[in-house]
Amino acid sequence: MIESADFPRSISGAQAARLGALIDAHAARVGVIGLGYVGLPLAMATARAGFPTSGFDIDHEKVAALGQGQSYIDAVPATSLGEEIAAGRFGASADMRLLERCDVIVICVPTPLSRNREPNLAYVEATTRQIAETLRRGQLVVLESTTWPGTTEEVVIPILEETGLICGKDFFVGFSPEREDPGNASFHTRNIPKVVAGHGDDARQMVEAFYSAVVANTVAVSTTATAEAVKITENVFRAVNVALVNELKVIYEAMGIDIWEVIDAAATKPFGYMPFYPGPGLGGHCIPIDPFYLTWRAREFGIATRFIELAGEINHAMPGFVVARLEEALDRHCGKALSRARVLLVGMAYKKNVSDMRESPSLELMERVTRRGCSVDYHDPHVPEVPPTREYTVLAGRRSVSLDRLDDYDAVLIATDHDTIDYGAIADSARLVVDTRNAMERRGLVVRQLVKA
Numbered sequence: 001m002i003e004s005a006d007f008p009r010s011i012s013g014a015q016a017a018r019l020g021a022l023i024d025a026h027a028a029r030v031g032v033i034g035l036g037y038v039g040l041p042l043a044m045a046t047a048r049a050g051f052p053t054s055g056f057d058i059d060h061e062k063v064a065a066l067g068q069g070q071s072y073i074d075a076v077p078a079t080s081l082g083e084e085i086a087a088g089r090f091g092a093s094a095d096m097r098l099l100e101r102c103d104v105i106v107i108c109v110p111t112p113l114s115r116n117r118e119p120n121l122a123y124v125e126a127t128t129r130q131i132a133e134t135l136r137r138g139q140l141v142v143l144e145s146t147t148w149p150g151t152t153e154e155v156v157i158p159i160l161e162e163t164g165l166i167c168g169k170d171f172f173v174g175f176s177p178e179r180e181d182p183g184n185a186s187f188h189t190r191n192i193p194k195v196v197a198g199h200g201d202d203a204r205q206m207v208e209a210f211y212s213a214v215v216a217n218t219v220a221v222s223t224t225a226t227a228e229a230v231k232i233t234e235n236v237f238r239a240v241n242v243a244l245v246n247e248l249k250v251i252y253e254a255m256g257i258d259i260w261e262v263i264d265a266a267a268t269k270p271f272g273y274m275p276f277y278p279g280p281g282l283g284g285h286c287i288p289i290d291p292f293y294l295t296w297r298a299r300e301f302g303i304a305t306r307f308i309e310l311a312g313e314i315n316h317a318m319p320g321f322v323v324a325r326l327e328e329a330l331d332r333h334c335g336k337a338l339s340r341a342r343v344l345l346v347g348m349a350y351k352k353n354v355s356d357m358r359e360s361p362s363l364e365l366m367e368r369v370t371r372r373g374c375s376v377d378y379h380d381p382h383v384p385e386v387p388p389t390r391e392y393t394v395l396a397g398r399r400s401v402s403l404d405r406l407d408d409y410d411a412v413l414i415a416t417d418h419d420t421i422d423y424g425a426i427a428d429s430a431r432l433v434v435d436t437r438n439a440m441e442r443r444g445l446v447v448r449q450l451v452k453a
Contacts, residue, residue, distance in 0.1 A: 347416025
């Protein structure tokens with residue numbers, strides 16, 4: 001890690017000096033490409049910091065909504081959005097030609113996996129080519145999308161240099177991994193430390209200067225590949241530890257031991273332990289996906305990532321484990337086969353207190369029990385309707401039901417423990433609760449039959 005004292009701000013070259021001055025004066029125009037859960041909060045943060053900011057997205061519906069002051073991201077209240085628009089500090093567009101006007105361009109587009117669990121950089125590459133169409137001297141391009149170490153130097157820079165402009169002389173490139181945590185009320189874009197890196201000393205100084213004006217704290221590292229590795233490491237750490245407690249859950253259940261009680265007791269140790277919690281599987285754009293970017297990259301160096309891949313297998317197996325527990329509980333407590341049962345799945349989003357459905361294990365849970373002949377509905381105050389997804393097309397359009405008729409269901413399966421769910425109603429009326437989040441016991445609620453899964 002490079003300390004701030006190592007940045008004397010001795011920027012060389014006319015283009016670098018001009019851009020550095022614009023950043024210092026908060027006069028640099030910022031363009032944020034990709035107005036999702038990462039890009040839109042960042043655009044709001046740069047606008048609030050005083051930078052004139054333009055948001056770009058290929059989704060015309062998003063652009064239209066933002067133009068009307070409507071936010072579709074939980075972390076960006078409509079009131080905050082409206083304030084930045086009214087002040088003239090933010091506007092949204094689908095016209096990528098306007099990127100030519102921007103001095104700082106930040107890429108916040110998805111980096112999914114292919115069906116074969118290989119990195120899919122199509123969005124990053126397409127966006128970079130769009131930037132290249134209007135690339136001019138004196139621009140800074142920063143990639144925030146999570147990817148394998150080396151992407152910035154091996155993919156982004158070569159595409160931009162196809163213009164004939166030279167990176168480090170005519171334009172500048174950096175990487176700063178996103179660290180958003182949707183649903184977390186304590187941490188947001190401004191107060192999460194920002195790892196920053198640039199390709200060359202001038203770029204590194206400008207990336208740090210830009211983000212230092214937007215967030216409370218920056219952490220500079222030596223290369224863009226290092227910064228890319230930081231993000232991968234953070235998510236591998238979480239994926240592996242969640243896999244560990246998921247495996248412990250299965251082991252301890254066979255021994256008649258409650259994994260939740262074990263974790264709570266272990267967490268009282270003031271050193272050498274950090275609590276992670278089991279669940280029905282991993283969801284979201286990061287933890288189920290990002291570790292495989294590293295395993296793919298490692299294979300290019302002839303290195304096997306057995307530990308990481310095993311963690312992925314364990315986490316991927318959790319929905320099957322939960323369905324097996326549900327089937328067993330229905331048979332034992334209701335005398336009913338899964339194929340003849342009615343089940344209410346509580347929580348469709350991948351984590352509590354958000355509406356994000358990406359990679360949600362609830363989709364697989366619903367698909368599995370439906371395939372077995374079970375009649376299943378869902379309740380989620382954050383997800384009124386299941387959106388179209390690539391793998392679960394048959395579930396698209398299903399709508400959330402109320403908790404008014406709990407006695408119509410043989411079992412309630414809690415997959416996501418939103419705070420706004422009426423758990424008291426579930427405790428009062430549900431015949432059987434299969435709880436993957438320890439939601440009921442954590443609230444001190446007693447139900448007729450409770451099974452943890």
